[in-house]
Amino acid sequence: MRRNVRGAARKAGLAAVTTTVVAITSFGVSTPATGDTAGAPSPSSSSSPSSPSTPGKSGTPSAQAKAGAESSAAAVDWTLLHSENFSAPINTGNAPWVRENYTTPFDTIMDDSGQWYRNDYGPAWTTAFNSFATYRKEFQVGQGGWLTASLSARDWNKDGVIESPPSITTATVGGAPAAVLNVPDHTGGAIFRPTNKLPDQYRVEYKLKTIDFGGKRNGSIEYNGKINGYSTQGCKTQHPWGEGSRSPGWSGNAAAPYCEWQDVRSGPYGYNGFHFMSIVDFANPAPRNNHFWHYRRKVLMDSFSQHPDRVGSGTGGRVCNSNTNQYYNYRDGNFNTVNMWISGLPNWTPGPGGLAGNSQWFMTSCSGGVAEQQLSSAAELQPELMPNQSYTFAIERDATGYTLEASGNFARVGQKTLRFHRPFIVNNAPIWHYNVKPSEYDGRYNATLVQNDVNGSASWPNQWPAGSQYPDYFVIGDLYTNVYEGSASLTDIRLYVPQTTQPTTNLALNKPATASNQCAAAEAPAKAVNGSWTGGNSDKWCALGANKWLQVDLQSNTPVGRFVVRHSGAGGEKASWNTRDFDLQVSTNGTTWTNVASVRGNTANVTTHTFTPVTARYVRLNVITPTSDSDTAARVFELEAYAS
Structure with a gap:
């Protein structure tokens, strides 16, 4: 986040328009609020949608609040992808x-080597930029490589050795597996993103297990030998991507030594933070300078951990108590804020010493879910409770707009789900680059970004033209390579897509089936493809032994894009006998197999597994752990395969 020095409201861009809305949460109804008429929050009793086997309407209000909560949000049935x-x-x-x-470069404006900085700071900025080297590392993660981990690090003396490289590893956190993001120096970055663009409609969610990117711990900004999450060693400044040459509190001279640039650890520019989740408007995002990101985001949830020096004698902004729907001053909180906000139109002509960036609109329960142009946090985390307690963050895109959701045990208000829907356009105030395909937008907000600065001028036309498209990508982690330092752990990253009318032809129905073995003559593999699972204990395939698998010959090569597995509980047996760990595989020759789904820790009676369709003649269920108790038999009442 880039905010004014004392946390005052950012006024660039469109002014808020006024209407009246009632904020409805799971704790009741608030007093009316004014703003831009963004959709009111939809209450929820849980922090995630229905299980993959039984997709539900994410965003469906509780009964007492249903009447007014979904005037803008579309109810969507989600299925796990x-x-x-x-x-x-x-x-x-x-x-x-x-x-x-x-x-x-991602763009020629505010990317690391952007022309904007040269026009502002002059030739000395180029010298500062070239005084170090930047290195990147990327690798794919997850089934089929659907996630990408992206890292950035600085080589200070350009000797080919990275002094403090960031990392993404796995570990057991709070008794469960998690990914650990570690950024030991504020000039590094570490994020997760999708490898491919997101669908037109989706829900992305994950659980945050721990976070140590600043904020107070037990009432103090100094803890564990750190200051606001930063190491106390050496200087830590925004060099070379400063706040702008005319920003107060420093010389504005790009030739100044590294330590004389804006200090990120303390002082009027001191802050730390973390992106819980952002949706951005370009492909394959990677860590970059913080000012670049202020021009590339659509909607986001982040933390903003200011140092008390930055707050000074001001309020530091405001935080919503969602139980009372009253704000309190940031300076009176624990500095571990959750900001839920959207990016609006930019200031097209920032002026000398300014920076390109979009207007910022914040949503809270205190505003009735209305997006307002004032720094307003929706809640505060309690890091001291983690990892015994975790927080869930989610963003949805439906046919009408975006929904931001955060769940957990928040300071002052306790366990709660905060959920705000914001349409793509409200009273002529759009979410920046909301259109993921040309048909969603008619060019009405197109304009030229203009910079007239001391050391040069430039203009960048057609910043949002008709015919444009900006497919969505999410980013989770530390995006900034000139501010933010710390570590965090997370798990259960999930991508859901709308549940559509599925093809009804079961490709596996009554096809030849074989298996590793069978428990009894009446429990042969053919029983798992006979179209029935209600005929009692003899209406299933059962197997014992070390290696248990069920294979079906579809009898010709055909597209396969979805499996449905009906486990023990679907046939009326014990739910603890539902197949716990298994892989679903496809093959064209019955010899070489490719995993298309890997399931661990399942407890559901019926599981559905959707994936990009592949050509296959043979399909196989490979059982790894048959049950969730001590029973060693695998039991499958039906294995179904569909084209999509």
Whole structure:
């Protein structure tokens, strides 16, 4: 986050318009609030949608609040597409650190080598920028590599050795597997992103297990030998991507030594933070300077851990108590804020010494879910409770707009789900680059970004033209390479897509089935493809032994994109006998197999597994752990395969 020095409201961009809305939460109804008429929060009694086997309407209000909560939000039935719980160690594939040469920048404006800085600071900025080298590392994670881990690090003296490299590894956190993001120096970065663009409609969620990116611990900003999450060793400044040459509190001279740039650890520019989740408007995002990101985000949830020096004698902003729907001053909180907000239109002509960036609109229960142009936090985390307690963050995109959701035990208010829907356009105030395809937008907000600065001028036309498209990508972690330092752990990253009318032809129905073995003559593999699972204990395949598998010959090569498995509980047996750990595989020859779904820790009676369709003649269920108790038999009442 980039905010004014004392946390005052940012006024650039569109002014808020006024209407009246009632904020409805699971704790009751608030007083009316004014703002831009963004959708009111939809209450929820849980922090995640229904289980993958029984997708539900994420965003469906509780009964007492249903009447008014969904005036803007579309109810969507979600089905699980991808999931990663980090139970297996991350395989980096020996991915190397590669020096960044900026031959293919994301843009020429605010990217690390952007022209904006040269026009503002002059030739001395180029010297500062070239005084170090930046290295990147990326590797795919998860089933089919659906996630990508992206790291950035600085080589201070350009000797080819990275002094404090960040990392993403796996570990057991709070008794469960998790990914650990560690950024030991504020010039590094570490994020997760999707390898491919997100669908037009989706829900992304994950659980945050621990976080140590600043904020107070037990009432103090100094803890564990750190200051606001930063190491106390050496200087830590925004060099070379400063706040702008005319920002107060420093000389504005790009030739100044590193230590004389804006201090990120303390002082009027001191802050730390973490991106719980952001949706950005370009492909393959990677860590960059913080000012770049202020021009590339659509919607986001982040923390903003200011140092008391930055707050000074001001309020530092405001935080919503969602139980009372009253704000309290940031300076009176624990500095571990959860900000739920959208990016609006930018100031097209920032002026000399300014920076390109979008207007910022914050949503809270205190505003009735209305997005307002004032720094307003929706809640505060309690890091001291972690990892025994975790927080869930989710973002949805439906046909009408975006929904931001955060669940957990928040300071002052306790366990709660905060959920705000914001339509793509409200009273002519759009979410920046909301259109993921050209048909969603008519070009009405197109304009030219203009910089007239002391050391140069430039203009960048067609910043949002008709015919444009900006597919969504999410980012989770530390995006910034000139501020933010610390560590965090997370797990259960899940991507859901809308549940559509599925093809009804079961490709496996009554096809030849074989298996590793069978428990009895009446429990042969053919029983798992006979179209029935209600005929009692003899209406299933059962197997014992060390290696248990069920295979079906579809009798011709055909597209397969979905499996449905009906486990023990679906046939009326014990739910503890539902297949716990298993892989679903496909093959064209019955010899070479490819995993299309890997399930660990299942307890559901019926599981559905959707994936990008592949050509297959043979399908196989490979059982790894048959049950959740001491029973050693595998039991499957039906294995179904569909084209999509």
